[in-house]
Amino acid sequence: MAKRISHKDSMCGVARPLDAIGDWWSLLIVRDAFDGLRRFGEFQKSLGLAKNILSARLRNLVAHGILDTIPASDGGPYQEYVLTQKGQGLFPLLVALRQWGEDFFFEPNEPHVTLVDRATKLPVRRLELRAQDGRMLMAEDTVIVVPAPADERE
Amino acid sequence: MAKRISHKDSMCGVARPLDAIGDWWSLLIVRDAFDGLRRFGEFQKSLGLAKNILSARLRNLVAHGILDTIPASDGGPYQEYVLTQKGQGLFPLLVALRQWGEDFFFEPNEPHVTLVDRATKLPVRRLELRAQDGRMLMAEDTVIVVPAPADERE
DNA sequence: TAGCGTGGTTTTAGTTTGAAACCATGATTC
């Protein structure tokens, strides 16, 4: 992996993560991991991808610290793949992806799975970006600022 | 594109979007579009990718309704690529990706660009998933529910 | 000891990628 380094020396905060999860399958594996899947065979059956690809993706996710391998909980000779802290940190991203998908990839009345609050069984709220003072922010209300180069900091 | 169809007939709410933006470059192009880039040459210079690839990616993003082409605003003979509503809907996802990247891909004191509120210049809040009643939800506090099949609905 | 389930790796062919070269169009210079 780590196939392409940007023409700029240091990759930005968006590009770096994409090196870890920037392919089709990795995020689906992570989603399945959130759904409780742990075993090689479970992932393969759920996703229907070739075993060599799954193998490579799992290896990559483990190498990036998104999954961790632990001995199989059933005492079997195999291992299980579980989300690390870093992997769990992907939850908002998956929710964002799902909400975008629901908004734009389904017909208005097309049924689709829904993410609900386990306690109340009600759908979750939409993700919202807010300012420190709580105002909701649209894309246009934000700017990217670059840190001052080292020789200008005090 | 649309290279792989899941073994299940209908792709889920996470998989469908990945068909549109599930490759390394597409999201970076969209991010640059949020940053105001519009021209082929601007994207190429910013991302440093081969022209044929950029060409293919832009075509794909337009085909998926994420970008739209409009006549060049400077009256030149070329076109510009601008985000559609659907494309703008990707903003939360980009923010989620960025925040995850900041959390796990930078050393504690490593400087990196920051997303700030244009009005106050303060960093934005973290994205948070909340229940209808406002409680904050972690991954474990949520469940996926599948809609009842058509023949069970009333 | 012959099979079977799980979890992979290897092989091989097909697809995608990316760098460079090439092309088309309109504006600019001479």
Add this chain to the structure above:
DNA sequence: GAATCATGGTTTCAAACTAAAACCACGCTA
């Protein structure tokens, strides 16, 4: 008005990646 240049692509071709299938290793079971 012919040559040059800038922009925005397409074409070509080698290298890298992906995917399906075959194969392998290990432990268990009959």
